[in-house]
Amino acid sequence: MNQHLSQPQDMVALPGAALDALMPMHIRFDQNGRVLRVGPTLKKLHGAVQNDSDTVLDYVVLRRPSGGDTVGGLLALEGQRLSLHLRSRPGLALRGQCLALPNGGGGILNISLGLSFAEAVEECGLTLSDFSHCDQTVDLLYLSEAVRSVSEASRNLTDRLVASETAARARAASDELTGLANRRALTAFLDRLSQRFDQPFGIIQIDLDHFKEINDEMGHAAGDAVLQHVAKILLAAVRDEDMAVRMGGDEFALVIRGTDEPAMLHAIAERILSDVKLPLEIEGQFVEIGASIGSTRSSFYAKPDPSQMLRDADEALYASKRSGRGQHCIFRMPGPDDRIIP
């Protein structure tokens, strides 16, 4: 027993109601553990008392430190920080401190909500008057509620900013008329791809034939409709991981990822050529367009350089135009034979 408790001038006799006010979550028990008094807030938390012969250990289960599973053991843990829970609420982690009373007077176990405060208050419908004025649990509740509101407002702001940034990025990387990627997006995409040696890719460049005539004879609206129509054809010809680009005017490009097999590039180009050739109805008139296509493969290059590849695809494209339009050529590295495979 602590020496200071046994000094007569230090002894205070308190009525139970005073203990209730100072420690609304205490249990007062005798030397055998029999419960003499339970603080009002703890009563609320614990629920109805089963019977008079209950001991303190029928109310609480000590988690740490060990040894508190007997009344004597609990009293011996006097002054230590106790982790415990109520038998009626095993999910609620509580904090406690035990005081042994002198001369075999039993003890007092005082309990606080610890970090379970929000849960406990919610589950047991506690009010402001369930806490001693000196207990800062209410401030914790206030703070956690305030922080929740504030972080929600911050999250709303972040969400809005991210959404508008994504939209702005998409606008900066896409062609307004067709919704395809633009040249800026193409450059960035090719830069990324050309740094990955493990993944071949192909570039297909497409120029419309006789687009200028349509624009001149039928007006810009008709020209725009043709461009949008071609954009749809290009998107239908590639997969999600590929890229369809409007380079400007009537020039388009495709980037095919993961493969640059000539047969594959050729199949894609042929599909585009045949789709583009189908007559298109604009403002009641049927318009016939065509395209010339040139492509190149990353496997041609020891170290693929995007601008070199675009120049080479362009060269193949002009070869297609020279040999009568409406066809596809693949660029070939300079060698003894023809540079361009028709």
Next chain:
Amino acid sequence: MHGLVNRAFQGFLVDTYGTGVWGSIRRDAGLEFEDFEAMMRYNPALTERVIFAASRRLDKPPAAFMEDVGTWVATNPKQPGIRRLLRFGGTDFREFLFSIDELPGRAKMAIPYLEVPDLTLNHNSAHNRIELNLIWPKVNLSAVVLGTLRAIADDYGALVLMEAQETGPLSSLIEVELLDNCFAEGNSFSLGGGVT
């Protein structure tokens, strides 16, 4: 000035008078954006311009307009949070008043950059009167506080007389006379009722 304060002015105007009136006030005040962002900070001059423009548009003295804002802040059902946070201040209005000098500290705990007033409390026990001295860092928002106090007194069911007077450009005195602490049954408040 913290966005939350500006946002309260905007929210009150939109909620009470509609987006059209808010639009006019926004233009009168020369704001170059549609909405105040709650989590950003603004030049205090903008807040003053909004108060001035609203007072002109609504044909009300600035103090009356600000008091309406303060009442709205604490009673607007769309954001029950503020009323709840204020009700943490005590079990009845008397206890709330006596802990009101903790309020700036509480607000700062939640929002460190909020411009809260320096607040001192004097209690004249003979007359059951309480004097609040408020000194503001940037814009005198005592009238908003007065409106909020009236709403909270009502929420607790207390009968009070309140009055505010300016004691300087950035300072005011609010006098509260507590006639009946439990005049009417107040609205209920449960600690655990927060929106999750």
